[in-house]
Amino acid sequence: MIEFAHVSVTYAGADRPVLHDVDxxxxxxxxxxxxxxxxSGKSTLLRAINGLVPHFTGGRLHGRVTVDGRDTRxxxxxxxADVVGVVGQDPLAGFVTDTxxxxxxxxxxxxxxxxxxxxxxxxxxxxxxxxxxxxxxxxASLSGGQQQRVAIGSVLTTHPRVLVLDEPTSALDPQAAxxxxxxxxxxxxxxxxxxxxAEHRLERVVQYADRILYLPGDGQAVLMxxxxxxxxxxxxxxxxxxxGRLAGWSxxxxxxxxxxxxxxxxxxxxxxxxxxxxxGAADGQVLANLRDVVVSFRGGxxxxxxxxxxxxxxxxxxxxxxxxxGKSTLLxxxxxxxxPTSGRVRVGDVSPYxxxxxxxxxxxxxxxxxxxxxxxAESVAAECTTADGDAGAAPGTCAALFARLAPGVPxxxxxxxxxEGQRLTLALAIVLTARPRLILLDEPTRGLDxxxxxxxxxxxxxxxAEGHGIVLATHDVELVAEVADRVVVLGxxxxxxxxxxxxxxxxxxxxxxxxxxxxAPLKWLTVAxxxxxxxxxx
Numbered sequence: 001m002i003e004f005a006h007v008s009v010t011y012a013g014a015d016r017p018v019l020h021d022v023d024x025x026x027x028x029x030x031x032x033x034x035x036x037x038x039x040s041g042k043s044t045l046l047r048a049i050n051g052l053v054p055h056f057t058g059g060r061l062h063g064r065v066t067v068d069g070r071d072t073r074x075x076x077x078x079x080x081a082d083v084v085g086v087v088g089q090d091p092l093a094g095f096v097t098d099t100x101x102x103x104x105x106x107x108x109x110x111x112x113x114x115x116x117x118x119x120x121x122x123x124x125x126x127x128x129x130x131x132x133x134x135x136x137x138x139x140a141s142l143s144g145g146q147q148q149r150v151a152i153g154s155v156l157t158t159h160p161r162v163l164v165l166d167e168p169t170s171a172l173d174p175q176a177a178x179x180x181x182x183x184x185x186x187x188x189x190x191x192x193x194x195x196x197x198a199e200h201r202l203e204r205v206v207q208y209a210d211r212i213l214y215l216p217g218d219g220q221a222v223l224m225x226x227x228x229x230x231x232x233x234x235x236x237x238x239x240x241x242x243x244g245r246l247a248g249w250s251x252x253x254x255x256x257x258x259x260x261x262x263x264x265x266x267x268x269x270x271x272x273x274x275x276x277x278x279x280g281a282a283d284g285q286v287l288a289n290l291r292d293v294v295v296s297f298r299g300g301x302x303x304x305x306x307x308x309x310x311x312x313x314x315x316x317x318x319x320x321x322x323x324x325x326g327k328s329t330l331l332x333x334x335x336x337x338x339x340p341t342s343g344r345v346r347v348g349d350v351s352p353y354x355x356x357x358x359x360x361x362x363x364x365x366x367x368x369x370x371x372x373x374x375x376x377a378e379s380v381a382a383e384c385t386t387a388d389g390d391a392g393a394a395p396g397t398c399a400a401l402f403a404r405l406a407p408g409v410p411x412x413x414x415x416x417x418x419x420e421g422q423r424l425t426l427a428l429a430i431v432l433t434a435r436p437r438l439i440l441l442d443e444p445t446r447g448l449d450x451x452x453x454x455x456x457x458x459x460x461x462x463x464x465a466e467g468h469g470i471v472l473a474t475h476d477v478e479l480v481a482e483v484a485d486r487v488v489v490l491g492x493x494x495x496x497x498x499x500x501x502x503x504x505x506x507x508x509x510x511x512x513x514x515x516x517x518x519x520a521p522l523k524w525l526t527v528a529x530x531x532x533x534x535x536x537x538x
Contacts, residue, residue: 001162001194002026002049007063009044009053018044020219022063026211028161029192031185033205033227035236036215038421038449039408042198043089045215046164049196050084051077068161082111085160089167089420089447090370091151092139100142100150101135107158118157125153128183130176141297145172145323145475152180156187163187165197167420169204170446171369173322173475174510177204184208200421200449203238203478203514206231207255228252236450239478239514242527246534259518266530267519275502275529285313287438287469288334288364293343295329295493303329305493306343311438311469316460318480318501319473320511321490327473328369330490331440334471335366347438361391365436369443371427372415380418381411383426384433391434402429405455420447428456438469445476457483480505481513481525501525 004024010017018041026032034042047053051072054061065072068083085107088094097103104125108118126132129149139147148171155163163184169177185208187193199205206212212230214223223230231241231252240259244252247266253259288311295304303326311317319327332338333345336352345352347363355363368374377383384398391397399411406425415423424447431439445453460470460483474480480487480501487504489497489511497504502523505511515524524530 001028001068002196003064003066004045004048005064005066007048007061007065009041009048009059009061011057011059014059016219019048019215022222024213024222024224026194026196028194029188030210031188031195031197031208032211032213033202033209034196034198034213034215035200035202035234036198036449037217037236038406038419038447038452040215040217042215043166043419045213046086046166046196046198048072049162049164050080050086051075052086081107082158083160084162084164085155085158087148087151087155087163087165087168089170091147091171092370094151095139095147095154098138098140099135100131100137100139103139103150103154104157107154111158121157121159125157128156129153130179143171143323143328145176148172149176149180160193162194162196165195167199167447168197169199169201170420171323171443171475174204174477176323177201177475181205181208200445200447200453201476201478202236203240206238206241207258227254239527240518243515243518243530246527246531256514256517259514263518267522270519270522270524270530270533273533275524276532286310287313288345288347290330290333290346291344293330293333293345294341295326295333295338296341302493303338304333304340307490307493307495309488309495309498311471313437313467313469314464315486316464316470316472316484318484318487319471319490320475320477320480320487320505321496323475325490326493327490328442329493331366331442331471331473334438334440335360335364337366358390361431361434362436364438364440365431365434366440367424367428367431367442367444369446371423374427374430375415375423377415379412379414380409380426383415383430384411387430387433393433393435398429398433401432402426405429405459406452421449421452424448425452425456432459432463436468438471439463440471440473442473443476444472444474445479453479477505477511477513478526480511481516482528487511 004022007019007022008017009019036042044053048065055076095103097106104122105118126135131149184195188195206227209227212227214230214234228251231237240253249262290307290309293304293307296302321327329338333340334347352360375383377386387398388395406422409422484501487501506516506523513525515526
């Protein structure tokens, strides 16, 4: 179905190709998972499948890419639209209509399908993705996860033979991600659809893959094979595989079910041990609080319902809940982006609505879901210089933060040319330059590979030790397990759980990390905790 023959791609101004001499074959009716570090060429490979590279992106492509017998050198993206459907990292950027139903129908209208066919396929897709209740909603009013599902649906309605997805579950809560992946698997198994997807959250998708393609970057040869074979050879693995390596299990588990079948002995070894306590620096000072906060939007929709919450220094609080539960709204209320209908919000000793923005950024800083909202300059260096000036920081402060979080990015590079993860990291560096006491992050690991996530965890751990309060609105249960002291769960705008990380997420089938599921009922959260417990006493 998909053939790459000696494919190399070099962008204008680059000193080396982002893809080098790639040879691969993806058969019809398989789900191929593309993995690799940020910047290894995953998005370039995906875009080459329908000719976006090089016809849209520019650069030079050597070799040949063929899809269903069509050569992308002579077939532009529009000539492949009936064969290849593409869902990018940023669903909102790809929308061309205003409402969900119109967006689902748009691709079919472009192909000239009849009204009856369009109507039937729209209904089928609404049900497949569980978004029937959204059919009349404005796309701009949807949460990030809801937008992602609509973007996938808008491609599925055209019935392509190949579906290409870039980070399809990055903005989805665990349950929604499982539903989308189950839908993709059903399309592969039942309809023979070929699915190629890039994903950093391997814990969600490895078990569904028929084959894995690993891009090491730096001009090295790609590795492609059966998932279990590839997982034994690559440095990028999900926690369940990492746990299997630690315990010496063979074969390596790819799913929680596989791991639990081999975990009896490990659970026995850990029964009378407990994870080391987190060395926090909480001083108990309340940095912000909400009292009986209600936020209502036009049409009577309640985003928050009577929320009471204290956020303290030296504490990492994870804000969790399904898509649309009110997480982003709560963060917005703390930085005056959303005004409560009733109730009270305080950051420090003041209302955020009564403080000038230049002063508020020193009290509370928000890294939004869409980092491009904070990026306006023509280069990374210019963004950092502006951030230093706005924050009154020493020259080079922002650049140093960014280099630590995302090493190797040229300062002259334009922010729009960065990967999703790099843009988010630049936005985080800009916010941190002002050194706010309260740091708010909305989906901070979207687009981050495991190495970048590790650097983020190290940064957050350091900030906590320095006395900052940190709030993460996230669906990344593995991040929560690693760094959060406390978990707050929202449901339909109401606070439904608030407690220590172990107490809240271990008891939750939806929000428990892989290690907790494997070792339940024991309260172990990360592979690092298990490894430390198994080390012989010195």
